[in-house]
Amino acid sequence: MKYLVAIIAVFVLTLTACTNPQSNSKAALKSPEKDTTMQVTAAAKQYKKGDLVPTEDVCMVNDAFMAKKQLLVKHEGRAYYGCCEMCKERIPKEAAVRVAIDPLSKKEVDKANAAIAITGDQGEVSYFENEENYRKYVENINQ
Secondary structure, three states: HHHHHHHHHHHHHHHHHOOOOOOOOHHHHHHHHOOEEEEEEEOOOEEEOOOOOOOOHEEEOOOOEEOOOOOEEEEEOOEEEEOOHHHHHHHHHHHHHHEOOOOOOOOEHHHOOOOEEEEEOOEEEEEEEEEEEEHHHHHHOOO
């Protein structure tokens, strides 16, 4: 019985770690109080809500900016990124995790080809068809 409890505990921790944007980096997302500044520790580059971010720094399964390079998953000649082994398995198997809806045009976008920006307070990202759509979207929400 003790072994079953231990196995369940490890399983739950594994799932939680994969879905937590901070699981892949100690200080991946810093948000003390209302500060939404994202900090990349290695590059000393700061990202904030509304910024475009490097594709390889995004877990495309969890749609979260992770502040460091993620695991590369190649599928049909395209590069996708995930934060853990479970994500690496899901990307080639589940088409739904490889696409998103552009919030401006409402068109389906392949995440591997998208312009990606932080749009949530906890590092959540949105995918855009191109940088022009991203700029129009940011312009519209800032008015």
